[in-house]
Amino acid sequence: MRPRTLLRIARWESTKGLGGIDRGAVAVAVAAVAFVLAVGAVAVTGGVALEDGIYRVGVSEDAAYHDPVAADPTFAAVDTDGRNVDTGPPTPAGDGGVAIGGFRGDGRIDLYVEERAGRTEIYVAFFDGEPTEKGLAALAALRTSVGRYNDALMRAEDNRTAAFPVTVSIRFLDRSGTVAAETPGDGGGGRSGSAVDGGNGGADAAGGIGDGATGTGESGGMGGDTAVDAASFGAFDLFGTSSTTGSPSDIRPPFPFQSLVLAFLFVLPLNFLIQAYGSSMLSERLNRRGELLLVAPVGRGEIVVGKTLPYLAAALGITAAIVGGLWLLGSGGGPLSVLAVVPLALLFFGTTFLAAMFARSFKELTFLTVTISTLLTTYAFVPAIFAETSQVAFVSPLTLVIMDLTHAEVSAGEIAFSLGPATLVAVICFSLGFGIYREEDLFTQRPVHLKTLDALASRIHRPRSVALVVALLVPFVFVAELLAVAVLFALPVTFSIPLIFGTIAVIEELAKGIPIYAGYVHARYGRTLAVAAAVGSASGIGFFLAEKMTLAIQFVGLPGLAVADAAFQTGLGAGDPAIVALLVLAPLALHVVTATLTAIGASRGRRLFGIGLGAAILVHLAYNVAVVSTVV
Amino acid sequence: MIEVCDLRKEYGGFVAVEGSSFRVDRGEVFGIIGPNGAGKTTTLKALAGLLEPTSGTITIDGKRADSRETRRLLGFLPEESPLYEEMSPRSYLRFFADLYDVPRDVADDRIGRTLDRLELAHRDRALGDMSKGMKRKVAIARSLVNDPDVLIYDEPASGLDPLTTKYIIEFTRELAAEGRTIVFSAHNLYHVEEVCDRIAIMNEGRIVTEGSLPELKSTHGETVYHVFTTVEVPDATAEGDRYRRTVEDMDELDAVREAAIDRGGRLEDVRTVEPSLEGLFLDVASPERPGGEKPPGATEG
Numbered sequence: 001m002r003p004r005t006l007l008r009i010a011r012w013e014s015t016k017g018l019g020g021i022d023r024g025a026v027a028v029a030v031a032a033v034a035f036v037l038a039v040g041a042v043a044v045t046g047g048v049a050l051e052d053g054i055y056r057v058g059v060s061e062d063a064a065y066h067d068p069v070a071a072d073p074t075f076a077a078v079d080t081d082g083r084n085v086d087t088g089p090p091t092p093a094g095d096g097g098v099a100i101g102g103f104r105g106d107g108r109i110d111l112y113v114e115e116r117a118g119r120t121e122i123y124v125a126f127f128d129g130e131p132t133e134k135g136l137a138a139l140a141a142l143r144t145s146v147g148r149y150n151d152a153l154m155r156a157e158d159n160r161t162a163a164f165p166v167t168v169s170i171r172f173l174d175r176s177g178t179v180a181a182e183t184p185g186d187g188g189g190g191r192s193g194s195a196v197d198g199g200n201g202g203a204d205a206a207g208g209i210g211d212g213a214t215g216t217g218e219s220g221g222m223g224g225d226t227a228v229d230a231a232s233f234g235a236f237d238l239f240g241t242s243s244t245t246g247s248p249s250d251i252r253p254p255f256p257f258q259s260l261v262l263a264f265l266f267v268l269p270l271n272f273l274i275q276a277y278g279s280s281m282l283s284e285r286l287n288r289r290g291e292l293l294l295v296a297p298v299g300r301g302e303i304v305v306g307k308t309l310p311y312l313a314a315a316l317g318i319t320a321a322i323v324g325g326l327w328l329l330g331s332g333g334g335p336l337s338v339l340a341v342v343p344l345a346l347l348f349f350g351t352t353f354l355a356a357m358f359a360r361s362f363k364e365l366t367f368l369t370v371t372i373s374t375l376l377t378t379y380a381f382v383p384a385i386f387a388e389t390s391q392v393a394f395v396s397p398l399t400l401v402i403m404d405l406t407h408a409e410v411s412a413g414e415i416a417f418s419l420g421p422a423t424l425v426a427v428i429c430f431s432l433g434f435g436i437y438r439e440e441d442l443f444t445q446r447p448v449h450l451k452t453l454d455a456l457a458s459r460i461h462r463p464r465s466v467a468l469v470v471a472l473l474v475p476f477v478f479v480a481e482l483l484a485v486a487v488l489f490a491l492p493v494t495f496s497i498p499l500i501f502g503t504i505a506v507i508e509e510l511a512k513g514i515p516i517y518a519g520y521v522h523a524r525y526g527r528t529l530a531v532a533a534a535v536g537s538a539s540g541i542g543f544f545l546a547e548k549m550t551l552a553i554q555f556v557g558l559p560g561l562a563v564a565d566a567a568f569q570t571g572l573g574a575g576d577p578a579i580v581a582l583l584v585l586a587p588l589a590l591h592v593v594t595a596t597l598t599a600i601g602a603s604r605g606r607r608l609f610g611i612g613l614g615a616a617i618l619v620h621l622a623y624n625v626a627v628v629s630t631v632v
Numbered sequence: 633m634i635e636v637c638d639l640r641k642e643y644g645g646f647v648a649v650e651g652s653s654f655r656v657d658r659g660e661v662f663g664i665i666g667p668n669g670a671g672k673t674t675t676l677k678a679l680a681g682l683l684e685p686t687s688g689t690i691t692i693d694g695k696r697a698d699s700r701e702t703r704r705l706l707g708f709l710p711e712e713s714p715l716y717e718e719m720s721p722r723s724y725l726r727f728f729a730d731l732y733d734v735p736r737d738v739a740d741d742r743i744g745r746t747l748d749r750l751e752l753a754h755r756d757r758a759l760g761d762m763s764k765g766m767k768r769k770v771a772i773a774r775s776l777v778n779d780p781d782v783l784i785y786d787e788p789a790s791g792l793d794p795l796t797t798k799y800i801i802e803f804t805r806e807l808a809a810e811g812r813t814i815v816f817s818a819h820n821l822y823h824v825e826e827v828c829d830r831i832a833i834m835n836e837g838r839i840v841t842e843g844s845l846p847e848l849k850s851t852h853g854e855t856v857y858h859v860f861t862t863v864e865v866p867d868a869t870a871e872g873d874r875y876r877r878t879v880e881d882m883d884e885l886d887a888v889r890e891a892a893i894d895r896g897g898r899l900e901d902v903r904t905v906e907p908s909l910e911g912l913f914l915d916v917a918s919p920e921r922p923g924g925e926k927p928p929g930a931t932e933g
Contacts, residue, residue, distance in 0.1 A: 012730075016719050291682065292774065293731075469671050
């Protein structure tokens with residue numbers, strides 16, 4: 001592959017349409033993007049001001065509640081000096097000296113605060129003898145606001161012990177993991193634990209607000225810091241959701257919502273880029289436009305890579321810009337985030353390339369790319385939800401982005417595990433698509449499923465080549481099974497294990513059976529029983545050998561999950577060598593037998609292929625249930 | 633220069649070309665004619681290195697047709713003009729010149745001269761906005777950006793108006809006069825007669841016959857005579873105030889003359905009718921001929 005030729009094709013790919021773009025439309029688009037960015041930047045730095053001043057509170061400047069009200073833009077403080085406020089009798093004061101009452105509302109204020117004889121009385125606007133909805137909402141907002149104000153005062157206190165006299169250690173553990181006993185005072189470590197300060201907030205400022213209008217006030221809200229999301233402490237608080245204070249009721253398992261939302265920024269552009277990329281690839285096929293490139297003295301690989309490069313560069317450029325932007329805003333994220341997006345981008349482009357090689361029209365391509373977007377976004381996001389609770393999260397490269405954004409440490413093994421399968425699948429997609437990037441396949445209008453068979457058959461020349469094709473599909477199997485694990489592991493084991501058994505049997509038998517069938521459809525081998533046995537054996541052995549790559553899961557200890565152990569059947573927990581040997585050889589026998597069943601069916605036609613494949617799935621399922629569930 | 637030996641191309645179960653062999657010498661214009669589905673386009677694409685033969689060999693200057701080295705020597709014009717319509721002729725041709733590693737100054741000079749010769753004025757207009765004839769001229773110009781020794785033209789004037797067609801055929805003759813080796817396919821047999829030194833007639837994937845036009849005529853064609861008489865004779869057809877009968881030799885002609893005299897008339901005129909390529913084509917490509925039989929397993933594609 002010659003770099004100069006690649007660059008020529010890449011430059012042509014990125015500039016060929018420039019002449020057809022209306023400059024006015026470009027100017028409008030640029031202006032629109034600039035406007036959106038500017039509004040976004042203002043919203044991020046200054047906050048959204050939709051609720052500013054929606055509640056009007058009558059409070060004098062010398063009242064204790066004036067400062068919290070003035071500090072919260074939700075409120076507009078109105079100095080009434082007690083005029084024109086016709087208050088009713090307040091409820092008895094609580095411990096904090098706060099009493100709640102009502103006043104006849106005239107629409108000018110929603111709450112009225114009065115300090116009388118060392119106690120605070122808060123009046124809600126009444127109308128027709130009932131407190132107004134807005135008044136009650138204002139009271140609730142004031143309660144929250146005062147709590148925040150008090151917490152801020154505590155944090156600003158120099159004497160930390162006085163502010164937070166109680167220390168609470170919280171550590172979140174994997175559901176099925178194990179942890180060594182800790183010595184007292186250990187602050188915990190890793191991504192799921194941290195030592196934090198806690199304590200009771202004082203009522204030295206405004207004091208707490210009673211719970212509702214009953215007047216049962218408290219002298220102080222539960223103040224102090226309670227870490228509920230250790231990982232998010234180090235993260236950039238774009239949405240202001242990362243609270244460091246609260247009550248014990250605020251403690252909940254960490255959920256990297258903010259990081260997930262930020263990570264979405266990294267995936268979003270890929271969904272747009274694949275549309276442009278897929279269209280460009282398909283347009284080479286329609287009207288035979290790509291024929292003349294194939295005649296030119298350039299390799300097919302140079303054409304495909306050259307046409308892909310601008311889109312990949314755009315994806316990485318956008319990713320780098322996002323990382324740079326987040327860095328400027330004070331977030332985490334760096335080279336690891338960009339690195340994590342590379343296999344994800346390759347996966348998006350690889351599958352889209354294959355889809356563009358299969359589709360017969362732009363309509364069909366749109367359907368395929370939307371499917372790809374949905375599936376790959378699911379693949380990227382579902383495991384990443386568990387970024388701070390389970391190792392299963394490393395199934396997705398997006399988890400690395402989240403880790404990077406939250407400054408969490410990631411091992412080389414975790415990086416390899418996270419990036420490896422996606423990269424392999426992408427390479428295989430490109431390889432399969434490349435197999436049919438030739439005149440006699442590129443311009444034919446065959447249904448997608450037949451094109452799939454063409455792509456597989458392009459690498460099958462004799463019975464034993466089936467082994468290689470099946471082995472090539474194992475990364476797909478691996479990713480599909482990992483995704484199944486990620487989706488099913490949250491279910492109770494009684495449901496998840498049978499479901500995973502069935503899913504695994506279907507995925508694996510399809511991976512072994514479809515290449516066998518493709519070979520028969522393209523008359524790559526004879527239809528005798530002996531040949532079917534040879535083809536089935538080749539498929540089974542190829543699958544078995546390639547399946548051993550699933551040992552990569554050892555990198556991150558995924559088999560610690562019961563459902564993962566059931567899926568990958570490592571059996572490494574079995575100490576008896578005979579059992580280990582059985583667990584190594586039994587799958588070989590299983591794969592050969594089931595693939596041979598499928599091959600015998602395929603040699604007799606499409607209908608019997610379906611029956612053979614169904615029988616193979618049943619045998620596989622029986623094996624999973626009988627052998628794995630009793631031995632592993 | 634071009635050597636095709638026992639070429640066979642199969643798509644799945646369909647045999648598109650079977651056992652084709654021919655040779656084209658340097659500077660020669662070689663025409664391939666045949667009915668639709670005869671295998672002409674498959675043969676030309678195999679020559680251009682686009683299709684890998686199922687069996688047999690194709691060499692150009694002693695090298696495989698699909699080698700990168702050989703493709704540098706070739707200019708291929710497919711039946712359709714699949715251009716990148718968002719590009720202008722100039723940027724389109726420059727891009728292809730780049731792919732052939734033609735230096736930019738040489739490419740610009742060559743593109744300018746070729747477009748001048750083809751009388752294409754709008755060089756910066758989007759190709760999508762051009763007429764079919766103009767697009768065809770751009771496609772021809774593209775086939776020449778690398779100054780190729782060998783040109784493979786598939787139906788160069790297909791679907792064009794008579795004026796543009798005439799122009800393109802004349803341009804092809806000029807290219808031939810420059811000493812380039814041209815393999816040429818066309819449905820319009822007049823164009824083939826105009827341009828080609830030698831002709832192969834294909835049918836059902838096979839080359840049925842091959843040679844120069846005189847050779848083909850002498851081998852397959854038959855000279856006939858139209859004999860005109862003043863009175864009606866057996867098997868004659870009336871043409872105005874006289875009668876015409878077609879005979880194949882002098883003995884038959886003598887018999888017609890005697891018959892006319894017997895009926896009180898006379899032999900008025902005799903015209904010699906040479907075989908046409910069209911006649912040859914219709915005769916050779918006829919399904920009744922042994923060569924026209926469908927190859928086993930072949931279906932209409």
